Amino acid sequence: MLQPVAATRPAACTVLIVEDEYIIANDLRLLLLEAGYGVLGIADSVTEARQQLAQQCPDMVLLDIYLRGNETGIDLAGTLAEEGIPFIYLSANDSPSVLEAVNATQPSGYIVKPFREKDVLTALEIGRYRHAHRVEVQLREEKILQIALSEVLAQSQPWPEKLLQVAHLLQTPIGFDLMAVRYEHGDDVFTYRYYRTGFDEYQTLDQEAFLRLLNLSAAHLPELQIVTNELFKAPRCYSQEAYAVLCRQHPLLQSIAKTLRMESALVMPVAIGQDSRFILAFFSRQPDAYRARHLALLDRLEQPVALTLARTLAFEEVARLSEQLRQENSYLQEEVKTTANFEEIIGTSPALLRVFNHVSQVASTDTTVLILGETGTGKELFARAIHNLSARRDKILVKLNCAALPASLIESELFGHEKGAFTGAYDRRIGKFELARGGTIFLDEIGELPPELQAKLLRVLQEKEIERLGSNTPIKTDVRVLVATNRELEKEVSAGRFRMDLYFRLAVFPLTLPPLRERASDIPALASYFAQKAARNIGRAFKGIAPEALAELAAYSWPGNIRELENIIEQSTIVGDGQWPLELGRSLVNSLFQPESTRANAAAGVMGTGPKPAQPPKDLLDVKQIQQETEREYILSILVKTNGRVRGSGGAAELLNLKPTTLEYRMEKLGIRKTITSSGPEA
Template sequence: MSDRRGKGSVLIVDDEESIRFAFHKHLTDLGYSVRAASSFDEALDLLNENRFEVIIIDIILRGASGMDLFRRIKEEGRKAAIIIITGAPNIDTATEAVRLGAYDYLLKPVKLEKLRAIVKKAIEEIRIKEERERYKSLIEGIFMNIDEGIIVVDENLRINELNAAGSRICGFRKEHIGRYISDIYPECQGRCLSALKTSMIEKKDIELYRVECRRSNPKKTVTIRFSPLVMEDDTFKGGMMVIHDETRLNDLEISSQQRGRLQNIIGSSKKMQEVYNLIEMLSDVDTTVLITGESGTGKELVAEAIHYSGSRRNRPLVKINCSALPETLIESELFGHIKGAFTGATTDRVGRLESANGGTLFLDEIGELSPRIQVKLLRFLQEKEFERLGETTPVRVDVRLLAATNRDLLKSVRAGMFREDLYFRLKVMEIHLPPLRERKDDIPALVDYFIGKMCKKFKREFLGVSDEVMRLFLEYDWPGNVRELENLLERLCLVAGEGYITTDCLPAELKEGKVSGGFLPDAGISRGSIIRAIEKSAGNKAMAARMLGISRRTLYRKMKELKIPLNAVSERWKKD
């Protein structure tokens, strides 16, 4: 079959020779490729040998009607704009023409100027439609053939589309399209569904790095990227999962004992391999774990890795920072209270322990707990039950406890500041996170990870750090550990704009090689950034300090240096 594309191809079907001649000459003079037929059979012969973008059909023909030809064209699936012309219009033919999808319906006599305009518009529209269909076909081809699994859901979590890799990795099938994703495999661990819901609710990308899909047989290790589907006009259409099967790579790394990452923990050094092994060993063992290490080493990430790698992964992970709340509040936060338990207790409140039932409770900075709270926590660990404030009836829950501290708790025990019996209850197993200065081989990988994170956060293209910057990073002692490195890189990315981060962006202390604590974690923190952090944390100084990557003591020192009144920000926040 030939395709005389050019300006456009037109077939004229009319039994009146004068009309065929007039239309043919006019459109040919305009540059179109034009053929003409006087009957149904002659038109079919031309259609079998040629492809036409526009077909002009008179309703009355010899041998059969123009509507018969129109129906035949539609039955054969030919993609052409059909223009119906008639000298004897009636409601039945007009209605059927519309039903069959006629591009236009013209009454004789047809003015050539009008015909020219309609043909031109019809060819433009059909070519745009064909281009869209070609593009759609190309995208569908890519979609179905890429190695990553893709599953698309609507705003109600019904599956809209999935590709071959998605079917292979997750076990979904084409017949699952239109069904709720949660109904298909109710026995699935559900972590993917939880992350997908969070991504859609919070309108942000989420990544689950190298999680084990236990529903797969054999089990697979996958990295999954969850993204909300938001159109150009900001309308929300659902969510998408992009799944990369990393089973083979993960198996190779495990066999060589040189993993570069476990969930959101980055590092391939020997000390981090030991941490990874302990996490995996303890993930399915319902024992208390004490996570120790300096501030900024990633203790909370270890708690998350233990929880999400174990059998409680589908249940809540509830976190509480013991230094962020005064003693009067932390008891109520942990154990809950009943109405009237104290002044201001106007309703019953469920505590964090009860909220974590079936899951995990993570107590960060546990060394800050007062002796009275330590006693109540010890009782819970011994008896697996507690009492809400103002109530004597014990509440029994099934909660795994993970705790973290940057203190030497044994010293606190010897000093009489921490109960010895609680200490040994907590330290059934210990995971110690090394400071960054003891695993400097991991710095390049951490830099790459955080730079990638900043690219997404700031929507800019940061290429990395220069060799000289990396040399200085490797020489520096990092008293604030991984958190300090992340906060510094965030500030450097803001200063650098795009491209590579060079030594021009670095604080003077680091460039001058003062590596023995000369570069303070609070270097470059401005008065405005402190005020914004305190406002964002609703006046909570401990939370503001963590946002800034510094200790609470350093925050108070900086507030004093920069003449920020201790209560000024809080009062302003309260007024707002």
């Protein structure tokens, strides 16, 4: 009767018998051998069964419920389920409570004692089929889960929203009350947390919200970082006992576990490349919520999820760099249109040379500089000079006037925004801090920054990271910050309009620019420069400025400083029409061109007819000579500082941001020799 069944039995099917009654166990052994099964052994206790399982893995286990020792077959069933080994119960106990515990372990069958041979063989056949079917269903469900995770992670939406969908997908196979996702890429680290508040309902917690939930302050962040590093360092299931041991080692973790009532955890790092990884961490209020099968599931999902994450992050980086390049190009095009207020800093007055010295001292550092001065003193020009003399000169200098934008738009301009962050945010946009990565950002009129944005700027300066509007993802910044204002920030702080902590964070190196009235000796050079520039722009010849005009320029107080001087010169160039002296709205007499009669005489002289052209008055200042003297004095001051050294690191060419050959040509043209005397280079 058994022969037909035995003939169809695969020889590789092996069985472990766990039964404490020897006669029943031996009868089962003989029955199975006759039917073609392989019997790995007989165990009469859970301890002995586990020892045999450690040495060999059977295809099926026949398992009695009550065995020798303190543990039952139901206890062993948990181990078998974790290792994916199917089992069939053997028992004469039909107690409802026992049957309920048996069903909870999801056996592949149940044989009631006393049993017939046919009952055993049929149960084994059905059990093997059910197990194979269960494995097939499990693989199919895992494949569906893998595809769903890959699709969600590949979506072009903010990471908090994507990871929230991941939380929904993993709730069924894993189960959790709190899920934490940590991303590490070099020095960039960010963490998202999803706290279960209802059936498939979650609260997204950023760092601040998580601390509030735990009644902790920002002072606990370093300790929280240590605990996190310890918890997330390797794949592991933390059952109630293991989690309690970890909590005893870290009091802060114990406090968190007590507050949230968490009793078990599951951690799975997912490596992405050589220096990046995602870490999935699940926490449950159930004492033994996580077992080896959960870790095995995450392990099987690791490779496809890692490939999807790597591809998604690569696409995002390409998109970010493309958007940054587009904005840089757009920004630089605007710079070309609007930059030409000054092409160089002009002047040799002692007050200006002191500023030059301070600029050369601070430029090579990454120190935040607060540029102070009245309106029109050239704060933006000095910011550009600091950038051009720094190690960041090859990167972009990004400028933002805090007074030129409404308060509602400044945050978006500074930090960027995600698509849909507010009405009208149709696309993602990177902000000025992100655009200036590796370079310098210049915030003009910082005193106009609204109070709520002062706090956010302070956090950016302290944490070296930003967050786009509509996103909880921190973005590390590598930006040097230069700020400027014409306000007296100390008074603003006293009046409560400017944060004291932000003021001290910005005023690391204050740089005060002198007003034009304190550098009157620079007015002739500046006036001549602006006059030549204005004449060139409108296509007129320029011969110089009359002494009486310069005298009046020098006598004026210039409340608008250099910007006002440039406007006056440009105005006189436009309306002068070559006539002088010229009456202007501010009663400044400018003579930018020689009289019409002089130009007519000059033309006649060239043609060989009429009298010789009249020579310009001897007291007419030559703009070219003034510019040369200004340039000569400035180069000499730099050469004195470098002890006459032109080339190499710290040489005059580097300080002047010129090629050594260009500087040597200018020195030769201006009559400056390299010979060093006790007082500096020879003129």
